Amino acid sequence: MRRKVTLKQIAKELDVSISTVSKALRNSVEISEDTRQKVQAFAKLYNYRPNNIALSLKNRKTKTIGIIIPEIVHHFFSKVITGIELVANSRGYNVIVGLSNESFDKEVINMQMLANGSIDGFILSISKETLQQQDYHHFTETINQGMPIVMFDRVVNEIPCDKVIVDDVKGAKQAVEKLIGNGCKHIAIITTKDYVSVGKLRTQGYLEALEDHKISPKSSLILKVDDKLLSENHLEALEKEIEQLFKSNKNIDGVFAVNELYAVTAMKVARKLGLEIPKSLQVISFTDGVLSKHSTPSLTTVSQHGQKIGEKAADLLINRLELDESAEEEEDIYETVIIETELIERESTK
Amino acid sequence: MRRKVTLKQIAKELDVSISTVSKALRNSVEISEDTRQKVQAFAKLYNYRPNNIALSLKNRKTKTIGIIIPEIVHHFFSKVITGIELVANSRGYNVIVGLSNESFDKEVINMQMLANGSIDGFILSISKETLQQQDYHHFTETINQGMPIVMFDRVVNEIPCDKVIVDDVKGAKQAVEKLIGNGCKHIAIITTKDYVSVGKLRTQGYLEALEDHKISPKSSLILKVDDKLLSENHLEALEKEIEQLFKSNKNIDGVFAVNELYAVTAMKVARKLGLEIPKSLQVISFTDGVLSKHSTPSLTTVSQHGQKIGEKAADLLINRLELDESAEEEEDIYETVIIETELIERESTK
């Protein structure tokens, strides 16, 4: 087993100085053609690669991006990561992942673990607990220390950083308008509690669509599900809540759900109650994931283009990183990019 | 904006040497109570954290694990990452992710990017292209350089490293035996081409189960789907193939699919052909993901316990890393851990 070879070892072996080796490998004109070739041949033979850590220390940049997300077993987030990784890699960056597991503490700890030199900047989506507690000091602190952050999807406006979001209001509105256009008169929404910003915004879109079409919203048609029910272990409880919704509102002919799980569960319950989809009940869901495509009937969804979000976020971050480099003067002008949603029609609507 | 503070700055500010600061912060007895407190107070005030990169360089270890997987938008792989991240974090390690996208070249490049000092060891699952080309030099080379690798799920025996796998043969066999026990007489399998090791093994389990029950396998009941059809864009082609299978074998009463997508697609086709599940057709799938849980009917599956696989892999790797440390003498005894599969019964079987 031969350990990784260093400049020093090459230098010793060839009886030249470390600097000569370094320069020879970087094709410096200072080095004679002769030694240059000797060094390069030797380096290739021993498969020399510069030590990344040493470079990071010297350059004071790691060419690594830190990602903090609530969970990874989630179609949307993994799509975003795919996008980030794609552009990061093509621009010579690595990607290091931390999971907050929707917990404030883990979010803070994860950020601290990474902020001490391991990475050049963050791309993150805020955990629910953090949103609930509204404690954002760990974000502002890292930003103050000169480490840029790009937030996506779950963002908060107060924090000075670039953001990539979808227009949740607009996307939801379009979905509900689709239902209205398809003849639905009594449209229910299955959403989350309000502290989840995206849930709140999608609810707002729902309300705006109704309002625009002179339909007065009924609070009994708005089901705000507790987040605990999102975990896969509380399916029955979720089903119960939704069943209750249908039973106390027999005339529901359209459902807008803020995520796939709510939608497929609603379809399941509806089918149990004898409703036919899309004949007597039409369903649209936010978030275009695997479930939508393969459920029966397949779901009409509002696609968020997770991968595109990731790509854009990575581009924003790397741009800022490499801009800092040249013009050390940082303009505190932050961008908020809105990725357009897209209504993907499938079998759950007419 | 105050940049990250270093030992040097603290030293200068307090008019002591760098070593004094370092020792004071680490509570060395060499330092007087007085200065120790002064230093610690100052450090806390300025929120000093040792620079990870500098530590990595000095200690020649990064406390970071590199993961290379074919894709991340995949329930199984993201579950594995969750597991890895869980134990890695609890043991003080970070996790850096590279996606091979099932490509040999990207796998090699990704490994090279990380192997140059950025990480202490790899956890990986081999890309399909690599399996097809059977070119494993990048694995053996990194191992030769003293960087341990743990492989999971898609492994190859020739490579000297720890491995975490599920018993694909046994899992598949149990599934098929379940179908047989439930009265199925004509059981089809929908699998992949043989170079995908897990596909091959699961097929083997299928055959063994049949053999054990004196059922002679019929080649017409074995559908080996081309991988290209796994990508979400070739759904119709996949459906066609499966439809063909059903049409040329009208008596099929059981289907064992090596992944969820094949299974739900099979159910979809079957339903279209007028087959009732599970009455006239029972379906079991390998890989317990989101689809299984939420499809209609929900799928009976062979769960691989992805998270547990990740946890075990991380433990193996970190154990080896921290063993190297003390007893530099490495025993080349590698472990292959088998995570038991579990048959999760749902609505697609009687």
Added chain:
DNA sequence: TTTTAACACGAAAACGTTTGCGTTGCTGAA
């Protein structure tokens, strides 16, 4: 022959730590 310039290379600093060891200054004992 002497000066100059090009050429080829080496020494050393720097990035931020940790740590073994050397160096002060002082106290107490001989």
Added chain:
DNA sequence: TTCAGCAACGCAAACGTTTTCGTGTTAAAA
């Protein structure tokens, strides 16, 4: 008074790079 011994601290090396600034040699120009 002298010296051992201790307390408290600083020096310097090391991790592996890159890069600036020498420095020595040689050949060409004066």
